[in-house]
Structure formats: C-alpha cells, structure tokens
Amino acid sequence: MRIALILILFLIFMIPKEACAEDIAALEAQVKQLTQVVYSLKTTVDTQQQEIADLKKTYQIKYQTPTPQPASLATILPPKFTPEIGAVADVVAKLDSSKVDPENVNRVSVRELELVLGSNVDPYSRLDATIAFNDKNEIDLEEAYLTRFGLPFGTTARIGEFLPKIGKMVPVHRDSIDTVDEPFVIQRYFGDEGMHKAGVDLTKVLDLPLPSVHQVTVGVIEGGNGDGGTAFGPARRRPTLYGHLKNYIDITDVTNFELGVSEAVGSNDNDASFKTNVFGVDATLRHTIAQDKEIKLQGETFVLNRRESIDEFDATTNPSGDFWGGYGLFDVRLSSQWGAGFRFDYVEPVDRLLADPNKGEIGYTGYLTFYQSEFARLRAQLSHIYLTNGSIDDRVFLQGTFAIGEHKHKLQ
Amino acid sequence: MFKLKYLIRKSTVITLLSCVALSTVPCHAGENPLKVVATQTMYSSVVKEIGKDRVDVKYVAPPKFNVHFIQPKPTDVRNITKADLYVDAGLDLEAWSDSLLEAAGKPEFFRGREKNVDMSKGIRLLEVPDHQLSRAEGDIHIYGNPHYNMNPENVKIMAENVLEKLKSIDPANASYYEANEKAFISRLNEKITEWKKLCANCAGQEILSYHKDIAYFADFLGLKAEQYIEPKPGIPPTPKHLEFLEEYVKANHIKAIVMPTYYPKDAAEVLAKRVGAKVVTICQNIGELPGTDDIFSFFDYNFNQISEALK
C-alpha cells in the first residue's frame, strides 16, 4: 500500500508545470484508477489475514501437542547402520546313568554361545549370521545367509548357510525349542543339533481362495547330515533336494492347526545313484487359553528309505532299507513364569550293526521350565530311555539359556 | 513298502506342482477396496474411520492379549502378502512386527518405507530415556513410552498419518478420505470435551498401574502415576515390592489400581484389599472387552471406569 502511495506522489510531482489541461485530466483518471486498485488490494489482504488467523485457531485446536517437542524421534533413534547384535548362552549340566559313553556324560558345559548378527543389506535383502562357540574351543558357522525379498510371483529366496525347512523342528533354532535336546528322530537322522547346510531355497505363500494358508518351499542344499546324523551319506558334494508344504488353518480365534509334509532326496554314498529318501509329516495343534496360558500338541514322523549298493546285511532283517522315527510333544505354558511338558520318542537307528535293526530306541522325557524374565530361562529335564542294545538309560539335564542384545526369532 | 513310498513321493511332487500352478493364476481385477493390514485394533479402527468402504482392513494382534508379546500366525503372513498398506505403532511396542514382515517377504512395508504408516509420527512422546539404557532396568521401552494409544488427542495425529498415506497411494479417492477424516476429527473433538468434563474429578489424583502403559492416559486426565505393580517393566511383582506399595498407596491416599484384562489380577487384588483401594480395568486395546469395539466406545468405557473409581 505504501508503495502505491509513493508511486502516486511521485507521479504527481513528475507532472511538468507546463502540462496542458488535457494531460492533467488523464493523470487524474489514472490516479483514481490506481487508488481503486490499492483499495481492492487492501481488502484482499485484510480478508486473507483473517483467514490465516482462523486457520491458526483451528490448527491449534486440532493439534494441541505443545511445540517444541521434548524429544523428536530423529534424536532418540540410534543410527541404524550398525547391525542387530545379540548373544545367547546355553549352559547345560548333564547327569547320565550310562557307564558306556564316558565322553559326554556328567558334566557342566557351556554347550553353546551363539553370536547372532543381522541387518538389512539394501532395500531388497537381509543378511543373517549365527556363529556358535562351544567350550571345546570349536567354532561353527551355523548360519550365514542372504534373504532376497520380493522376487517374481511373490517368492522369497535364501542363499547361503541356513537351517533347511525340512519338517517342523529342523528349521527351529536350538534356543527356541521346548526341550533341552532335539527329539531323537532329529538327532539320529539329521544330527545331534539338527542340521544346517549351504544352499538355496525359495518360499512362497500360495494365493488360493481358501480360508486355510498354504506355503511351499523348495530348495537345494549340500549333501550330508549334521554332526551325528545318519539319514544321508557323508558326501557333501552330492546335493540334497528338498520340499516342504505347510498347511495351516485357524479353527477358532484361539485354536489353530498346522499340517506339514516334507520330502528330501539325497545320496547316501559317493555314488550318485544311491539314494536316500526322507518323507516327513508334521502336525501341530495350538490352543491359547489366556495371556501366557497355552497348550501345544506337536507330532512329527520321518520315514527313511535307503537304497544300498551292496547289501552287507542279511536281507531278511530289513529288506527294503526302510526306517522310521517320530516324536509326540505335549507342551503347556502355565503362566508368564512357568511351563512344562512331555515328549515321547521312537526312532529306528540306521546303524545296522545291531542285533535287531527293527527295534527302535524309545524315550520318555518330562521337563519343567522357569522363565525368570523374557531373556533368562532355566529348565530341568528328565529322560528315561530304552536303548536298542537292550539297556536302559536315565538322563537328567539342567539348562540355563540367557540372551543379551538384539535377538529376534524368525517366524516359523 | 517301497512302492507305497514311491507313490507318496509322486503325490507330494504333484501336490507341490499343482499348488504352484494354481498360485500363478492371475487375481481378480477391478474396483477392489484397498487392502490394509494394521498391527492392532486401534489402528485398524482409525483406518476404517477414514477409508470406510474403500478399505478392507485386517489386524494382527488379537485385542484380548498383550500387544508386546504376540505370536503372529501364518494367516497374518498371508494377509500381508496380499496387502497394499501396513500400519504399525513404530517405536518398540510390537517387537514381532519386523519378523512378520520378513516372513511375508514385503520389504515395501518395512519401517520408513513407502507403504508403511508409522502411527508414532508426530506424537509427543513421554518418558523418553535420558540415560544409557540397560536390561537391568527391566524390559524397558527404549525410545520412550510407546503406549500412546491411550490419549484420544493422539488419535487425531494417527488419523492425520493415515490420511496422508491413503491420499498418496490412492489419490483418486483423496477427497473422500479427507471428508471422512474431517467428520471423524470433529466428532472426536466433541467427545474429547465430553470426556474431559466427565473426568474433571480425576485431575490431580494419583493412581497405581500394573505396567508402565498408563502415561498418556494419565497425561490426558491430569492424573499422577509414579509407581507400578511391576517392580520393573516386564518383571512380575515380588513380595518385597508389594510391601513397599502397601505403604506407598496408604501414604498417598491412592484409590485406584488400574490394569488391562490380560495381566494376572491376584497381586493387585490382594494389595487393593489390604489398603482399601479398587482394582479398575482400563482397556489397552479396542475390543479387549465386549462393548469396547470402536474408538468411541473404547474411550467411553475407560473414562467412565476411572471417573467412577476416583469419585
């Protein structure tokens, strides 16, 4: 507005004295015009000012959060380029009635100290690694794999060393299982601590017009077993192919059922033509009663079919080379601090240098778990085992599992 | 026996192949509602208020359980693989959320990514730690208290967060979402005035809470909450701590012990009996109790409960 006034004054002063009357009239008209413009501008400015004030008022009503904020998220979030780092210590004391195996009995040991690392690599993938140390000064690279998300057809791929999705128990980390030791069928066929292998696998949730959920995984991993396993031969260069189909349904809001089928095909010798077929079925029924109160019934069975080149055994004892084993688990979470359960085991050993290869190992296991907090857990376990050689073995385990840092469990 | 196994093997392979074949059949196209998965009922409710019939919303955490400790199910994984948008609490309230998104293989829903709505954005956080944290302090909230759903003023900020994202991924319906949000906010403003009036008796009084999940509720009503039944977040009460609380409640004339439905009630009830206080249910989740099924009835219930208890 001021500028407009100055402009008008300037124009008035600029009028030459000898200007003619006509010019003056024209100028007067111009001044009138300009004044009108100035007034219309002023009203516009006034109304806008009023609108701004109104908006401010409504804005303040809408957002009563005081400014400035005491702490913005940007200042309190740690820099996220450092990977998630966690450690899990697994301390086990074991008492065994057996006199035959002097090595792993009656001792307290740090069975494992797991160092867990993980982070997103880029917008498409994530790297996870687990390095396990034990008190025999051994280091084991349990996992080191890249997960590639969002591949065509909604598939997710894993590449590297990982726990293959064979059945229900093999893919689960040791610190997440319900008992101190793996079920016998897992120990004897896949390895004392389960099995981790280098390979590639693809997982996809199927898009079917059903209320149930179906997820399929197919993979290729290096051959062989975990330590102590006997399902496959020791040759790591002949790969094992595997597939898993998970079928899941919510029966009610609090009850659900899962049925899985797995198949793994590998070699049991250096010769590629000798095949081991492992077929597995797993079933899990879960019922949640309330917060921290849950019942779980889980069972899993594996059938092993081995074709041998030279049948060094009497063909009548086990002509087809079929073996099977399984377990049934009943687990109850009683409260936020207590849990208990029971496991039944049966497994036919692949080791044929036995008096009666059709006779399996039978185990009855009970356990009680105390959760001191979310990150510290104590467990007592008692096992009564009928070994294939006819002897009976009683084992007592005491276990403490303690976690520090960041350690997120993968969804199973 | 071998033949049988061979057959089983064959049938497994056929099953797997047919499943893969079925899954590649293209999905129905056309004017479908936007598919949204929210971590909790509060967020699914906010999305529904703004998206109305143009959104199809599902939630992960069942409202009768503690949202800190949820075990997501394969059904949630499947819902996420089909979704267009994911809404979560941000911060460290839902520690299970990252694993869920990884299992679904949807990196576009990860924190900070284009199809993730972080409801904590713009919320004035309370109890932000001012020192280096340690787990010796319990299972604490590392970024500040994440239970911000308990203050209806914060619902307005959440609505703004949802509106912004819905507009950006579905610009064709922007004006529809805007109109719904405006109507929702004005109704909420009316209710807030009503709730403040109802709870005028609460201001300045002190309450005892089970978990450190009441700060925003207390802030809204001008309540004081400084002690908890849990000696440290996530740690169950000890006899020694309960003894201390007995003295504390008496000395400070505390009338109400507040807690949601999913924590064990025994310790609070014993304490309440000894000191002559009341145990009051204050829901943390929409739908935690019958009759708390939407945003308004949820806050109605909570504010009625507290104002009644502190009379």
Ligand SMILES: [Zn+2]
């Ligand atoms: Zn909390």
